[in-house]
Amino acid sequence: MNILVINSSANAGSSVSGGLAARFIDDLRAANPAAHVVLRDVGANPLPHLTAETVKAIKGQPETPAELEARALSDALIEELQQADIVVIGAPMYNFGIPSTLKAWFDHVLRAGVTFSYGENGPVGLLTGKKTVVIESRGGLYSEGPAAIMDAQEPHLRAMLGFMGLADVTWVRAEKLAFGPEAAEASIDEASGQLAEFARDELPLAA
Secondary structure (H helix, E strand, O other): OEEEEEEOOOOHHHOHHHHHHHHHHHHHHHHOOOOEEEEEEOOOOOOOOOOHHHHHHHHOOOOOHHHHHHHHHHHHHHHHHHHOOEEEEEEEOEOOEOOHHHHHHHHHHOOEOOOEEEEOOEEEEOOOOOEEEEEEEOOOOOOOOHHHHHOOHHHHHHHHHHHOOOOOEEEEEEOOOOOOHHHHHHHHHHHHHHHHHHHHHHOOOOO
């Protein structure tokens, strides 16, 4: 069992999404001690954002040393993703969307002919058969109510994951983190319970 964890919070040790992801990995390891975990923390170690060189490297034929280096990074990130049985993404909400560091990761792994292809009926995702768990942390309440219209985080993630064929997605939301200590604690506890249930009931890890 290969598990790829993508953390994207800029808050390091105080990250709610990162903390929940760490506890979830502990739960998965308890169910399957042989599980192999790859941690890619793009919050602590940001990937390069797109430039003319990286676009050519990812979408075209790299030629210069800088382009070849960018292509090698994209290849490595895609290989991590291809080898994963479970993909765990820690995604805090920043200004209603995802961190730019997480968007940069998607920019490097969304590659035509590798993670998706174009057919007669449109795009086809090539990374099927994987389970994905997205852990979202949010200061407000955006999954329902009047603020839901401002949620540009989950629709964006859903679109990019689905484009690559990652359609089996479990969404875990820690919301209302800015609504006071009691509301934050209750939401984090609920999210942690969802993750523990997923690790216990939805994956045949001990087989």
